[in-house]
Amino acid sequence: MKIKIAASILAANPLRLEEEVNRVQDAGVDLIHVDIMDGHFVPNLTMGPFIVKGLKEIARVPMGLHLMVEHPSKFIKPFREVANEGDIFEFHIESKDDPREVIRLAREAGFRAAISLNPPTHPGRVEELLEEVDMLLIMSVNPGFAGQKFIPEVLPKLRHLREMAPEGLDIEIDGGITEENVAQAAGAGANIIAAASAIFKAPDPARAVRNLRRLAQEASKLTVEM
Numbered sequence: 001m002k003i004k005i006a007a008s009i010l011a012a013n014p015l016r017l018e019e020e021v022n023r024v025q026d027a028g029v030d031l032i033h034v035d036i037m038d039g040h041f042v043p044n045l046t047m048g049p050f051i052v053k054g055l056k057e058i059a060r061v062p063m064g065l066h067l068m069v070e071h072p073s074k075f076i077k078p079f080r081e082v083a084n085e086g087d088i089f090e091f092h093i094e095s096k097d098d099p100r101e102v103i104r105l106a107r108e109a110g111f112r113a114a115i116s117l118n119p120p121t122h123p124g125r126v127e128e129l130l131e132e133v134d135m136l137l138i139m140s141v142n143p144g145f146a147g148q149k150f151i152p153e154v155l156p157k158l159r160h161l162r163e164m165a166p167e168g169l170d171i172e173i174d175g176g177i178t179e180e181n182v183a184q185a186a187g188a189g190a191n192i193i194a195a196a197s198a199i200f201k202a203p204d205p206a207r208a209v210r211n212l213r214r215l216a217q218e219a220s221k222l223t224v225e226m
């Protein structure tokens with residue numbers, strides 16, 4: 001599968017967001033990953049429609065809106081108003097809303113829909129939704145902050161869900177990805193690699209994007225050939 005790189009702006013310099021986003025877009029990232037936190041679902045507050053509205057003006061690739069919020073359905077409309085058609089509404093299975101309803105409403109509004117699961121969450125919770133979503137997002141850290149350590153225990157779950165998923169389903173891995181572990185993640189079946197620190201805290205973000213892509217692509221080829 002084609003490897004895609006999603007640059008998570010949670011580790012970008014917020015005062016130079018335009019410059020930072022353009023830099024990674026010039027380096028060829030496939031998605032801008034926007035971490036939205038409500039202070040309830042996770043103990044942090046980050047970006048809302050105000051920032052997404054600004055990003056829409058400069059986005060040349062789709063935005064993945066990663067909603068770490070208790071009630072995703074409440075936010076479909078406010079984000080829809082400031083996002084582009086086909087941007088991805090990535091919400092959590094651990095949230096309090098009915099996942100089928102959120103998928104339906106997000107799609108109806110013009111989003112693509114993705115379901116996300118936290119490291120401790122059993123894969124069985126999303127198996128029967130795999131046919132209904134455009135993307136699956138597997139967290140490899142407990143959500144809330146950039147710069148945490150990758151949890152390798154999620155790899156068997158990733159491998160299992162890749163086997164269960166319809167052919168060609170985009171599976172994103174998010175959290176603690178580095179040049180050291182990206183091959184493991186891609187080898188286990190992730191084809192979208194989200195990274196914040198590994199890109200924006202690197203001395204040369206463009207180079208970091210190219211390295212992550214190359215390492216992931218090599219690992220995914222190896223798995224296919226095995």
Ligand code: DX5
Pocket residue numbers: 008010011033035066141142143144145146147148174175176177194195196197198
């Ligand atoms: C964590 C966020 C991640 C985070 C990744 O709650 O969902 O997208 O920004 O940051 P790194 O790549 O630094 O772990």
Ligand code: ZN
Pocket residue numbers: 008033034035066174194
């Ligand atoms: Zn995220």
